[in-house]
Amino acid sequence: MSSIDMSGNKITNRGLHDVKGNARKVPCLLSANRYLLTFMCFLLLVSAVSAQEKPRQDFFAASFGEAVGYSYNGVAFGGGLIMGAGTGGALGLRILYVLDDLQISFLEVNVFARLYVFGRYAYSGPFVQLSAGPVMYFDTNPDRSGYGNISAGLSAGWRLLMGRRFFIEPALRIGYPYLAGGSLAIGISN
Numbered sequence: 001m002s003s004i005d006m007s008g009n010k011i012t013n014r015g016l017h018d019v020k021g022n023a024r025k026v027p028c029l030l031s032a033n034r035y036l037l038t039f040m041c042f043l044l045l046v047s048a049v050s051a052q053e054k055p056r057q058d059f060f061a062a063s064f065g066e067a068v069g070y071s072y073n074g075v076a077f078g079g080g081l082i083m084g085a086g087t088g089g090a091l092g093l094r095i096l097y098v099l100d101d102l103q104i105s106f107l108e109v110n111v112f113a114r115l116y117v118f119g120r121y122a123y124s125g126p127f128v129q130l131s132a133g134p135v136m137y138f139d140t141n142p143d144r145s146g147y148g149n150i151s152a153g154l155s156a157g158w159r160l161l162m163g164r165r166f167f168i169e170p171a172l173r174i175g176y177p178y179l180a181g182g183s184l185a186i187g188i189s190n
Contacts, residue, residue, distance in 0.1 A: 023035075058123035060087045062169060062187020068098055069179035076100035080186060088120030089113065094131060108135040108151050123189065124167065129155040135177065149177050165189060
């Protein structure tokens with residue numbers, strides 16, 4: 001990167017050559033700093049793009065069977081549907097219909113908030129769940145049919161993935177007005 005002036009002497013250009021026209025050695029540190037700066041810019045760009053990526057949003061629906069202590073004489077048996085969405089947890093709706101041995105049926109409609117133990121991006125594994133909503137009692141005696149109560153409880157369960165989309169979910173719960181219950185859900189998620 002040098003040129004020759006009118007007298008035939010070499011002149012330096014951009015400080016890459018000395019007065020005699022010999023090439024100067026560029027310190028290796030300057031080249032390493034350029035590579036390091038380029039690498040840091042690349043990492044900054046990658047982290048900015050990945051920060052904009054959202055974790056997987058889990059939408060799920062399942063049918064389940066449950067045995068729950070609603071009955072005066074023992075356990076009521078039935079089933080229902082559960083639907084929810086979230087990442088690291090879920091918000092959703094749980095509908096349960098059970099019948100006891102005295103022909104009294106119970107319809108429970110709860111909203112729930114679930115938190116997976118394995119972290120904020122989890123959608124499987126152990127979870128705890130808080131649920132609340134109304135429960136309606138229906139008796140074969142028309143005078144006692146159609147009264148309701150508030151239902152609230154705490155559940156603990158485990159979502160076991162079966163392949164990419166299917167899952168099995170056993171859970172136990174305690175609460176009011178029932179004492180305890182156990183369920184097994186089979187469902188699908190996105």
